[in-house]
Amino acid sequence: xxxxxxxxxxxxxxxxxxxxxxxxxxxxxxxxxxxxxxxxxxxxxxxxxxxxxxxxxxxxxxxxxxxxxxxxxxxxxxxxxxxxxxxxxxxxxxxxxxxxxxxxxxxxxxxxxxxxxxxxxxxxxxxxxxxxxxxxxxxxxxxxxxxxxxxxxxxxxxxxxxxxxxxxxxxxxxxxxxxxxxxxxxxxxxxxxxxxxxxxxxxxxxxxxxxxxxxxxxxxxxxxxxxxxxxxxxxxxxxxxxxxxxxxxxxxxxxxxxxxxxxxxxxxxxxxxxxxxxxxxxxxxxxxxxxxxxxxxxxxxxx
Amino acid sequence: xxxxxxxxxxxxxxxxxxxxxxxxxxxxxxxxxxxxxxxxxxxxxxxxxxxxxxxxxxxxxxxxxxxxxxxxxxxxxxxxxxxxxxxxxxxxxxxxxxxxxxxxxxxxxxxxxxxxxxxxxxxxxxxxxxxxxxxxxxxxxxxxxxxxxxxxxxxxxxxxxxxxxxxxxxxxxxxxxxxxxxxxxxxxxxxxxxxxxxxxxxxxxxxxxxxxxxxxxxxxxxxxxxxxxxxxxxxxxxxxxxxxxxxxxxxxxxxxxxxxxxxxxxxxxxxxxxxxxxxxxxxxxxxxxxxx
Numbered sequence: 104x105x106x107x108x109x110x111x112x113x114x115x116x117x118x119x120x121x122x123x124x125x126x127x128x129x130x131x132x133x134x135x136x137x138x139x140x141x142x143x144x145x146x147x148x149x150x151x152x153x154x155x156x157x158x159x160x161x162x163x164x165x166x167x168x169x170x171x172x173x174x175x176x177x178x179x180x181x182x183x184x185x186x187x188x189x190x191x192x193x194x195x196x197x198x199x200x201x202x203x204x205x206x207x208x209x210x211x212x213x214x215x216x217x218x219x220x221x222x223x224x225x226x227x228x229x230x231x232x233x234x235x236x237x238x239x240x241x242x243x244x245x246x247x248x249x250x251x252x253x254x255x256x257x258x259x260x261x262x263x264x265x266x267x268x269x270x271x272x273x274x275x276x277x278x279x280x281x282x283x284x285x286x287x288x289x290x291x292x293x294x295x296x297x298x299x300x301x302x303x304x305x306x307x308x309x310x311x312x313x314x315x316x317x318x319x320x321x322x323x324x325x326x327x328x329x330x331x332x333x334x335x336x337x338x339x340x341x342x343x344x345x346x347x348x349x350x351x352x353x354x355x356x357x358x359x360x361x362x363x364x365x366x367x368x369x370x371x372x373x374x375x376x377x378x379x380x381x382x383x384x385x386x387x388x389x390x391x392x393x394x395x396x397x398x399x400x401x402x403x404x405x406x
Numbered sequence: 407x408x409x410x411x412x413x414x415x416x417x418x419x420x421x422x423x424x425x426x427x428x429x430x431x432x433x434x435x436x437x438x439x440x441x442x443x444x445x446x447x448x449x450x451x452x453x454x455x456x457x458x459x460x461x462x463x464x465x466x467x468x469x470x471x472x473x474x475x476x477x478x479x480x481x482x483x484x485x486x487x488x489x490x491x492x493x494x495x496x497x498x499x500x501x502x503x504x505x506x507x508x509x510x511x512x513x514x515x516x517x518x519x520x521x522x523x524x525x526x527x528x529x530x531x532x533x534x535x536x537x538x539x540x541x542x543x544x545x546x547x548x549x550x551x552x553x554x555x556x557x558x559x560x561x562x563x564x565x566x567x568x569x570x571x572x573x574x575x576x577x578x579x580x581x582x583x584x585x586x587x588x589x590x591x592x593x594x595x596x597x598x599x600x601x602x603x604x605x606x607x608x609x610x611x612x613x614x615x616x617x618x619x620x621x622x623x624x625x626x627x628x629x630x631x632x633x634x635x636x637x638x639x640x641x642x643x644x645x646x647x648x649x650x651x652x653x654x655x656x657x658x659x660x661x662x663x664x665x666x667x668x669x670x671x672x673x674x675x676x677x678x679x680x681x682x683x684x685x686x687x688x689x690x691x692x693x694x695x696x697x698x
Contacts (some may be wrong), residue, residue: 212432
């Protein structure tokens, strides 16, 4: 039976390759070749100074030396990480809480579908439009300030976009609003997968809901939590639209909200291909390492 | 014994109060998610003069006037929003169609056939899944320049054909919804492999295709990074680029009513899609837990 079947499959095998042709072709042309040429570019001096084109001249690892020694990449990596953490910590806390509530068999919350629909909505909103909206709402003469002044909380408008931490908080807050719904749904899917007999047994033994959460739910959820954290970190490293629009590409105040991708975008616009290439390769290596960790999870789930 | 009783009592109290706390928190969070859009809607119905006076929660009657000013191009004539809408729509629709069709095809190749490279290809696609497009943007831009495709929609549409995330979702869906016996039956009936794929596999994959088509459409609709680097002519720009342009103009001189209408205009299509299909979308997120 088995051999007969395999014999049959073999004759159709080539179709496996044929059906892969579109994917492989497009991947090679639009992602692999660009990746190789990005790496290639990172070894060349190649930029514009005014109207004169300098390079491309082979300079080995000079570009890497430059981006690490002039300190910009460290500053921007720090900005990116700070804003990611500021968004991720509340995100994971709220998501765990909501996930536990939604999946709790004893709570039986009503209107779950409505709440899930609402919390996922911001994830689909155009980040640049959302950021533009926040920019207008939190402007010095915008509605938020006007509400706060009318209510007597502030005596004069607060300049959100002129203070390092309020600007960072706004960006982190937008990321939080846009992503916690997604994280909640992922964590909930994980919580639903936990055997309810475990909860019931714990309840019979008199465990409180907090004990159940910390002693059963969290440990069993660890793999998914790590997965969520790393994918979110990869997403965080790509942070671009929100700070780009909010600060009009300046990363102000004092470049404190300039992210790595905004920096890369700057190099791409000014056609500084050498430094841009080196920066891309660094980002590629970091995301590559993180991806390998995610891959471990995905493939484990597969098997 | 005593402690057992106590625990029971406190738990009985607990459930009710916990439920109330849960509802309160949920309402606050829903408010955090929705209030922005409410303010956006209110403000887009108000004139610039009204807006400068401060915020009121009651809508005014300037929505259509703001809209006419924006689309008719008086003060905002610099923004070709109808072109923006069309371009965004065109690119997103084609991307969604190509992405779902070819991702299903790729998933089918791995799912239904046994060949030497199968394991390798699957591992490979999983590994490249999380690599962001931004890190190859430099080479991509150079390539696009060399192919003379700068300022064209093609480099924004064709790459959607190789989408590892969509592939992974399709592959997972096939495992539960596509019995290979069906394919074998089609073979016995003399159907060619390509025809089997188009007339048997694709219809069976419809629910998954619908979910992924929405996601790809929305991602492409919201995409700002790549289009901003590729599109230069005003009439070719997509909505996110126009939003960025709006941000970089001297917005103090701008009619704020128009700014709000412009933001509303660019997010409205996605909100409408979401309201119609929210159930499938939320389920889709839970199922293809390799997103985001």
